[in-house]
Each structure stands twice: as C-alpha cells, then as structure tokens.
Amino acid sequence: MTEPELRAWGESVGRSLSPGQVIWLEGDLGAGKTTLAQAILRGLGVADLVTSPTFGLVHSYRTRLGVAYHVDCYRLRTSLEARDLDWLTIAGPDVSALLIEWPDRAASFAPAPTLRIKLVHTASAEQRTMTAEGSVAVPAVPASH
C-alpha cells in the first residue's frame, strides 16, 4: 500500500467504527503506524492535529463518538512501566476508541484488540503490506500491488 492508500483506508475505518474498539497498530519504525492512526482518528471526526504520542505516551482526542485515546508503548523500557498509563481511564467504558502502537511492549496491560493491524515494510520504497483482523468489520484492504 502507498501512503495515500493507507490514509484513505484508515479514514474509511474511522468512519465505520462503532464505540468501544481497541485497535492494535503493529509494525517497525517508519512502517506507517502513526500515519494510519492519524487517518483513523480523522475518520472518527477529529479536527485537531494528530501527532506522534511516542514521548507523551498518551494523547486524547474528541471524536464523533466521544473521547478516543492514542497510546504509544515504544519507549517503555519494561512492561511494568505500562502500569503508568492509567488503563482504567484510557480503556474505560466511555471510550470511543483506544489505538495502541507497540502493544507488545505493554504485555498484559494492553487490553485485547477488537481490531489488530500489522504493517510490514516491503522491499520497494514507500510501500508496505498490511493485514487487519479482528471481531469488528472493517472496509476491505486494497489488494497489494
């Protein structure tokens, strides 16, 4: 997928989501996780700029379905540090969507996904392959080139 395809797909996912989804975004540095999170949140109606939460760990946004949280566990040194992230709030019952980058680094602290998206670099520049699976129905992933 090219970056425009990734953004278009992410926005359509965001437009189709029902409340209470937990979305895992997996893939190496530069694979497009934050780009996809930006698109999903835009599809959820977020008007504010969506920036990388790597340093701040947790960013919150107002969406058409209520508050959404965008979490990045990349710089957690141990999964025990994931305790700091106040999961009772960010995975609470009123949350419209919880997007988690690098969820494996939070180990069991990260709630199980209803949608799990994996992005993998391809050999050609500016491309990646994507898989999306989960209990929530999402628009079809464009066929790879």
Place this chain on the structure above:
Amino acid sequence: MPIDRILGIETSCDETSAAVIHLDGRRPVLDSLIILSQDVHRIFGGVVPELAGREHLRTIGPVVDRALAEAQIGLGAIEGIAVTAGPGLVGALLVGLMYGKTLAFQLGLPLIGVHHLEGHLFAPTLELPDLEPPFVALLVSGGHTLLLDVAAWGQYQLLGRTRDDAAGEAFDKVASLLGLGYPGGAALERLAKTGRPGRFRLPRPMLREVATGGPDRFAFSFSGLKTAVLRAVQSSADIERDRADLAREFQDAVVDVLTEKTTAAALELDRRTVVVCGGVACNQTLHDRLTERLAGIARLVVASPRLNTDNAAMIAAAGAWHLGQGDRSGLDLEAFDSGPLPGMLVSEAQN
C-alpha cells in the same frame, strides 16, 4: 503582599523535579534546582535506590526536600507554589499536582497551575533577567516542536508546529535506526560530528514552503525524514561505513529546516530576539547554525542545558509571572493530558 519566594514542582512525564526561586523586583533568581535523573546521587547519597521510569510517588518527597535544603530555607519561607498541570501523562502529573496542592492547603499559600510549554518559554529568564518579549520562540523537545510569536508574556501566536513527530523524537528514533540505542539523540549528535557532509542526500521536509510563503511555511514534519533514513539504512551495502555520514546528513536536514523557518519567522515578524528552548536546544550544531544565520537579524537566546531539559525552575519562573499578574488556581485544579498554551492564538492554517 508580593509573592517573592516560589517552590516549583514538575512531574509531567519522566522527570521528577523541584526548584526554589525568588524574585528580585520582577526578575526570577534561581536558588536551587533538583532534577531527579541528573541529581539522583545528591538526593539519595550513598544508597541510590533502584528506580524504574516515572516513579514520582517514591521520589517527589525527597526531591522537594533536597530543593529546599539546597536553597537553605524551610517550607515556612515559601510564599507561593507553582506546579505543572499539563500537558503530560495524567498519572504522572497527578503526583506533583497533589503534592503541590497539599502544601498550598497546609501552608495557606497561593497556588498556580502552569502549562509545561509556557514553562519552557520562561526558562531563559532565569539566566538572562532582561529577556522580555517580543520575541520569536522555537520550542523543540522530545514531545513538541512549535514556532511561536511571543508579543508579550501570556500572548502567544502559534506560527507553526509539527504535523507528526517532534524533532527530538526524530533524533531518538533515527538513533535507534542507526543502531545507537534509544533514546540516542545525544549519541547521534556525537556521531554526526565524525560524518562527512553531503555524502547522502535526505529531504528537508516542508522547507520549500518558506520560499513560496505558503500557509505551511512555519509548519514542520519529521516522520518522512525518519522513513528516508530507514530506506537509506536498508539499502546501505556497508552500514558501518555509512552510519556516521547518515547521522551527519540527518542532523543537517533537521537543523536546516529548524534554522531556516526560525530565521524566516524573525524576519517576517521583525523580531530582534529569538529564543530556542526545550531539550533539542541543547544540540550544539543547531545553536551554531542559528547563531550564524541570525547574525545581523536577531539576538539568539538559549538557556543552559539543565534549564532546557524538563525542570521545575522554569515552572516556578512561569508561575511567578502568573502569580504576579494576580492569577490563582483553586484546590480543584485538575491535571490535563493535552491542550494549548493559555493565551495562545491558533489560526485555521495551523490545523
């Protein structure tokens, strides 16, 4: 009654910090500053405890006590409390906030919640007491990259900000891609010194907009630059040979963009002072390039590294200004994870 001696507390993310300042007229003077990650031996002496990340609850008491001891005063001499209320990690912010509120309640002192980014803007006033707006400010850290026009204290016009990754985050992640570990921004700067300029060519994201004068002329984007480094690493036949040259080119690209946009802002707004603050302000190459580029245009003001990393002295300085304006926070002051600077104007173009 003037509030002349202020205790500052900062726990917005990783750092636990406390500071004491006093006012000489309106000028803030630093009495003591304790930053846990840098001063852990001074706080705990011979037996340094094993500390995981963000252990504010265990460390806030000893850090505040040490700041008071080094200022050679007791709590009774404090006249106001300034504490970071956000933006940051709510669980981390709450520790400092509760500590500050409890002290304010117990001692009957005025309390002021401070926006972390406004703290960064005030940091240089602790070393350069005559620093007054108007100035253009480049705020560059691990979590933020903004260009602001500061017409007066409390009046901030957002000129541009990053669309994705902060500059400091790009440094740390590119260091990781180059095998320097995470966070490795400082290691990357050291390696770049040994690299040959121009052997690789990386993009200067959104730099062209400066020349065309478009609405994004002060906006930043560093995510694509990180990906460009990744591609260069992947296609390198000999990364041992290329590593330092890539570090050099990456740093040159970031410094080019930050320098040109900041200079263009000073020229466009006719500001004769430029303040650079936040953790990336510690980068010597950025400092040197800006000094060179701003010659004859504006005076460059950069605080020393200890005041540019996250610290409580800058929170006390910003809090002192607000307290002097008559601003007060109630004991119902809440932590917030995100939100603009108080008094910041954002035009549509920035969104």
